Amino acid sequence: MLRQSSRFVVNRASAALVGRGRRFSTDLPAETGGDSKFVDDWKKVIPNLEPPKTPSAYMKPRPQTPSTIPSKLTVNLVLPYDSALSAKEVDMVIVPASTGQMGVLPGHVATIAELKPGVLSVHEGNDVTKYFLSGGFAFVHANSITDIVAIEATPLDQIDIASVQKGLTEFQQKLNSASTDLEKAQAQIGVDVHSALNAALTG
Known part of the structure; x- marks a missing residue:
């Protein structure tokens, strides 16, 4: 059976x-x-x-895809321990997709994008709020709703650049002295994340 x-x-x-x-x-x-x-x-x-x-x-049913493109994009930014953005209506978001920066506007075609460590930009008129994401996925739905799922998301203005540069140096040293594949992989992740953080803060 x-x-x-x-x-x-x-x-x-x-x-x-x-x-x-x-x-x-x-x-x-x-x-x-x-x-x-x-x-x-x-x-x-x-x-x-x-x-x-x-x-x-x-699942709670999502709203149907509207016949006309709405003026706003609805964004949800979800973390394991928090909902950083919940049904937030914005003009556009730019996500750090693994294939490069990807802008999402209302009416965007349905897409699933893997995210790399980088900056999520949330645009509301002339105001832009930036978060540093450690990675995750973006689910862009045809009804102008975008769900962003990440392990960590920190407002960029709350990150201390001195700590980032110190961490980058430490992980580069760990990578240079790593003797096993596991140590190399762990150090490389640290280098990648801190390099992306440093670029976001100094670029």
């Missing part, structure tokens, strides 16, 4: 990905019945076993 149900889930997932791109949460129906076809198919194959809940069953 378990083998049969596992095979069913894998086959359904494979079928869902063939012939069309993976859907974002914004593409799910607004009502809570987004999984109804999956549940119906499950019951046809395995009627005596309750179907598993998928992540969309726990």
Whole structure:
């Protein structure tokens, strides 16, 4: 029974990905019945076993993609211990994507971008607020909502440049003296983060 149900889930997932791109949460129906076809198919194959809940069953439906591009971009900046920005309406954000700086305006095409250590710029009219991100992901939805998930996000004006430069020197020394692959990897991460911090503060 378990083998049969596992095979069913894998086959359904494979079928869902063939012939069309993976859907974002914004593409799910607004009502809570987004999984109804999956549940119906499950019951046809395995009627005596309750179907598993998928992540969309726990999600609050997002607003539908508007017919016209809104004037503002809604941004959420989420950390493991805090919500730095929650449903903040702004004109634009610039995120430190791994492929380079990426600007996001209202109406931006749906995108998932990996973030490298660098500066997140939040633009509200003439005001620009900058955060240093340690890395993470940006989820740009078609309905002009952008979710940014990071481990750390610190306002740039709260960072002490002397501490950053001291840390950069220490990690460069650790990298030069590292004798194992683990030590080299740890030191390289420290160098990368402190180099990005130093560039953000002095550039």
